[in-house]
Amino acid sequence: MLTERQKLILRKIVEDYVRSAEPVGSRSISKHVEMELSAATIRNEMADLEEQGYLEQPHTSAGRVPSQQGYRYYVDHLLQLGERLDSQEVAKLKALFSERVDEIEKVAQQTALYLSTFTQYTAVVLGPQVYDNSLRSLQVVPLGEHSAVLLVVTSSGQVHNKTVSFPDDISLAQVEKLVRLLNDKLMGVPIYQMRSRIIEEISHEVARQMRDFEEAQRILDSLLGAFVSDKDGKVYLGGTTNMLLQPEFHNVEKAKSVLSWLENRDSVFKALSRESRTDDSPTVRIGGENELAMLQNCSLVTATYNVSGAPVGVIGIIGPTRMEYGRVIGLLDVLSHEMSKLVTKWYSG
Amino acid sequence: MLTERQKLILRKIVEDYVRSAEPVGSRSISKHVEMELSAATIRNEMADLEEQGYLEQPHTSAGRVPSQQGYRYYVDHLLQLGERLDSQEVAKLKALFSERVDEIEKVAQQTALYLSTFTQYTAVVLGPQVYDNSLRSLQVVPLGEHSAVLLVVTSSGQVHNKTVSFPDDISLAQVEKLVRLLNDKLMGVPIYQMRSRIIEEISHEVARQMRDFEEAQRILDSLLGAFVSDKDGKVYLGGTTNMLLQPEFHNVEKAKSVLSWLENRDSVFKALSRESRTDDSPTVRIGGENELAMLQNCSLVTATYNVSGAPVGVIGIIGPTRMEYGRVIGLLDVLSHEMSKLVTKWYSG
DNA sequence: GTTAGCACTCTTGATCGTTGAGTGCTAATC
């Protein structure tokens, strides 16, 4: 358990270090206005804090640096939320969401971009993925005799398309008939149930109407692909190269490991979507709290945005462990709520 | 004009430097098997080559480094094409294209990826953009009272979708009616003419049928977006962080400038699409030959792929000026032809 | 409990030879 004084000192150290990226010494802390203690006293406290694992020393006779545990404590107990969030800034952010939008993807992309320029870190937005999304319409547009584009439009306005080619002995007319049938039967069915519903309930009906079970099965197989392949949600990145601005990534090795990770959107998606909570406040993962090796030097702050309580997407910031947690959490908090509002409005209107 | 001996020496210097990234000295050149001259002679020739602008010296008493002009001469006159292209490698590449594909985008993405891992440079593929593509079908799927998804399916099977929201005082029924009309009128019209055709020919007809010109105009404006926004061809990148492997980009400043440029797909698209020629062989742009400041240290090698003679896309490699031109040109040559074949097959079948 | 003082540690930056690679020039050689 930390004394009030230790908390104050820890806080100052974290904040100093976040600003300067250099180990902070006892003297510089004691110079702070609120601090009425001598350097020697601070030194003693710092030694205690180090013993308890909140601080680390790069080497004897260097200042102290917050440990992972130190950051964790800072985030959990010492952060005065909103303190660092400039109200002007907030207004500016909110303004971004006031414009009428006609493409939700643009908003996601823009959000990532602004967030990254505001923070100088890397921003990620996972595009809205609606789990309770249902089928609005299934359309088929013929291309040739044995190929067609299949379009799946969901209730949230997302479109998945897939070009399918079907066996030579199946005619376009048969496919169209089948699609009409599917449309009747599946309208309003949640996307995630789609596959099983088709298999369990529809196949036999299809077979009955089409008189040939084998044949129907083959067509269905072709069509099913459209529901499978587009499972991957969209990932929007902003300011990936901001990583290079941070002194901790002046080492090209480290920079490369993080940047190559970011290059692969699938892995980013996985990492972020795992964080998806209905929690109201942003989640913070510091350094080694991330499972991925390349994120050991990084912190990941994420917030979900919701539509009527259900999480539909994530926005996040990736930066060095030495991160301005207060500001980032504040920004994500504001933005996730704005996103929620916007997306809700979008889906309902 | 260079003597044969100077050409040989220049070639050796370029090749040595490309391999080692270190200035090459006279002695190391004279040690080459084909070289039967002493270091002193080479030194004299090198001095001449420098005077003529083909070589540069980082400082007195360092070896020589090819100048931009030196690389240019190398690429134009000294390159033995195919020499460095391992036939095994070629076979491997061709194999990638033999699989049956059902999504042309996947192919583009994969090509970029393979190309970058093969070369250790950054690869770019501009997705096929078909100029003689025409409208196959225009579909509208309503979402709410005042929003809908508009789907544009082209004759090549590409699908563009755009969510549009239209003014409050325009009903869904009106939009549907309009879309039906557009479908009738525009089926088979080339995509690139679409916009002008809508404006010039269709508007008045629409207005007549819909009795209210103003209103029709407003809806059309909403819909037109679908044809405009998707003009931007798709850009697929592979191995962006490979840039960091090159010693010339161990300097974080330089790395950042190139990487941030790559981050913005629009600018990449612009730079690459400008290179689009029907030329059969790849184009090479060395260092300052690029207009962009961030590419001054880079070279850009591009090749187009065609469908029946018309260029539809570009594949390219971005790397340091100290690049393995022979290998890269060879690879791009093979790949662009494979792409041409594949895409042609795709469009015709 | 707090602090002044002091010895000690360790990084950082500067200075300074030393080494070695590489050059340019000259004079001898083919």
Next chain:
DNA sequence: GATTAGCACTCAACGATCAAGAGTGCTAAC
């Protein structure tokens, strides 16, 4: 006349040495 051996010279890179400075831990006094 072209080629080459030889040699003096240049300069980056490296390592050793040194002083300065920042910071610590400990002790003794307040």
